Amino acid sequence: MNWKDVLVEIVIPVYNEQEVLEKSVTTLRNYLLDHFPYRWRITVADNASIDRTWEIAQRLQETYPDVKALHLDKKGRGRALRYAWSNTDADVVSYMDVDLSTNLKSFLPLVAPIITGHSDLAIGSRLARGAVVTRQWKREIISRVYNMMIKVSFFNAFSDAQCGFKACRTDVVRRMLPLIENNEWFFDTEMLLLAEHNNLRIYEVPVEWIEDLDTRVKIVKTATEDIRGLVRVRKSFFKGGGFLAPATLSAATEVVEKDVSAVK
Numbered sequence: 001m002n003w004k005d006v007l008v009e010i011v012i013p014v015y016n017e018q019e020v021l022e023k024s025v026t027t028l029r030n031y032l033l034d035h036f037p038y039r040w041r042i043t044v045a046d047n048a049s050i051d052r053t054w055e056i057a058q059r060l061q062e063t064y065p066d067v068k069a070l071h072l073d074k075k076g077r078g079r080a081l082r083y084a085w086s087n088t089d090a091d092v093v094s095y096m097d098v099d100l101s102t103n104l105k106s107f108l109p110l111v112a113p114i115i116t117g118h119s120d121l122a123i124g125s126r127l128a129r130g131a132v133v134t135r136q137w138k139r140e141i142i143s144r145v146y147n148m149m150i151k152v153s154f155f156n157a158f159s160d161a162q163c164g165f166k167a168c169r170t171d172v173v174r175r176m177l178p179l180i181e182n183n184e185w186f187f188d189t190e191m192l193l194l195a196e197h198n199n200l201r202i203y204e205v206p207v208e209w210i211e212d213l214d215t216r217v218k219i220v221k222t223a224t225e226d227i228r229g230l231v232r233v234r235k236s237f238f239k240g241g242g243f244l245a246p247a248t249l250s251a252a253t254e255v256v257e258k259d260v261s262a263v264k
Contacts, residue, residue, distance in 0.1 A: 003037070003038060003115055003116075005039075005091075006038050006039060006091045006092065006115050007038075007039045007040070007041065007089065007090045007091050007092070008036075008038050008039065008040045008041075008090060008091070008092045008093075008094065008111055008115075008167075009040070009041050009042075009043055009084075009088050009090035009092070009093050009094065010028065010032075010040065010041070010042050010043065010094050010095065010096060010107075011043045011045050011080070011081060011084045011085070011093065011094065011095040012024070012025070012028075012042065012043070012044050012045065012095065012096060012097075012098050013045045013047060013077045013080040013081055013084075013095060013097075013098075014044060014045065014046050014047070014049065014053055014057070014080075014098050015046070015047050015048065015049050015053070015075060015077075016049045016050060016051045016053055017049070017053050017098045018049075018051045018052040018053050018056055020098055020099060021044065021053055021056050021057065021060075021098060022056055022059075022060065024098050024099065024100050025042060025044065025060050025064075025067060027100060027104075028042060028096075028100065028104065029042065029064065029066070029067070031104045031107070035104075035105075035108065036107070036108060037108075038111070038115065040066065041066055041067075041068060041090065042064075042066060042067045042068070043067075043068040043069070043070060043084050043088075044057040044060065044061075044067065044068070044069045044070070045070045045072070045080035045081070045083065045084045046069070046070065046071045046072065046080075047072045047074065047075050047076055047077065047079060047080040048072060048073055048074055048075045054069075054071050057069035057071070070083065070084055076183040076184050076187075077184060077185060077187060078180070078182050078183040078184050078185070078186070078187025078188075079183035079184075081095055081187060082177055082180070082183065082187070085168075085170070085173050085174070085177065086174065086177060088170060090170055091115075091169070091170055092111055092114050092115060092167055092168070092169060092170060093167065093168055093170050093173055094107075094110065094111060094166060094167035094168070095164065095165075095166060095167075096164060096165050097164035097165070097212070099212035101164070101209050101210055101211060101212050102124050102163065102164070102165040102207045102208070102209050103207060103208040103209070105208075106124055106165065106205050106206075106207045106208065107165075109205050110122045110123075110124060110165065110166075110167050110203075110205050111167045113203040114167055114168065114169055114203075118201070118203065119201040119202065119203035120168065120169055120172045120195065120200040120201045120202070121166065121167070121168045121169075121172070121173075121191075121192070121195050121200060121201070121202045121203070122166065122167045122168070122202070122203040122204070122205060123158060123160065123163060123165070123166045123167075123192065123202060123203070123204055123205070124160070124163045124164075124165030124166065124204075124205050124207040124209070125158070125159045125160040125163060125204045125205065125206055125207065126143070126160050126163050126207060126209045127143075127144070127147060127159040127160045128159050128160065128204050128205075128206040129206060130206035131206040131207055131208070131209065132207075132208040132209070133208075133209045133210075134209070134210045134211060135209070135210070135211030136211060139211060142223070143160075143162065146161070146162070146223070146226060147159065147160060147161060147162075149227075149230065150189065150193075150230065153230055153234055154193060154196070154234070154237075156192070156193065156196050157196065157202070158192055158196065158202050158204060159204060160204075161188055161189040161192055162185075162188055162189065163207065163209070164188075165205075165207060166188065166191075168191075172200065173191075175244045175245075176191055176194050176195065176244060179194055179242060179244065180194065181232070182225075182229055184222075184225055185222045185225060185226070186225050186226050186229035189226065189229065189230070190229060190233060193233050193237075193242075194233075194242055194244070197237060197242045197243070198242075198243060198244045
């Protein structure tokens with residue numbers, strides 16, 4: 001990639017985030033304008049919000065030429081990322097949580113290894129050496145136990161599957177999307193497990209992260225989904241599945257259209 005021509009897309013998946021969306025997009029735009037040397041675009045992917053989130057996203061799109069708004073009529077963070085990443089002209093796709101829990105100073109170190117060809121994917125890690133994390137002890141324990149379960153089951157090298165701060169080469173992620181079954185919170189873990197299973201290069205960035213106490217994550221429901229997902233992926237790999245094959249953009253988009261009833 002010629003760094004002058006590279007386009008990086010930052011997707012912010014949102015559900016009922018009317019209180020923080022405008023402020024977060026403004027904060028992110030200011031950071032990118034002041035500190036980011038590549039071309040960029042922010043995409044707000046609203047997955048079935050029932051408050052004013054979509055209205056705010058549309059207003060942001062009308063106000064800023066570098067902000068795009070997508071609306072899906074079905075919930076699911078993974079579903080929102082799947083659609084946004086399948087329908088983009090960007091060279092590098094990424095996402096971050098709308099609460100901006102991860103310090104934005106880590107964003108350039110996240111995407112730089114992908115642009116330079118050093119890595120295929122990059123993830124923020126709250127468990128890598130050098131990370132600084134502020135959160136409640138219960139969430140900390142749950143996170144560590146979950147990542148330990150992944151380690152025991154898959155002997156993976158990455159340390160933090162769930163940090164909402166990731167980036168990937170667009171051509172690589174499009175090859176993975178048809179194999180990723182989950183459309184909710186397990187989407188991240190499944191993507192990373194597929195990446196390691198196919199010997200893709202994953203780069204970890206230790207991040208500074210502060211917990212959002214107004215999180216939309218339902219711990220029990222999410223934990224159950226994650227455990228079921230781990231069992232499913234383990235069985236698939238054991239049976240010889242999970243290997244990437246060349247996939248066209250149309251094939252990846254076809255998978256998306258099965259789950260999206262309306263996109264505006």
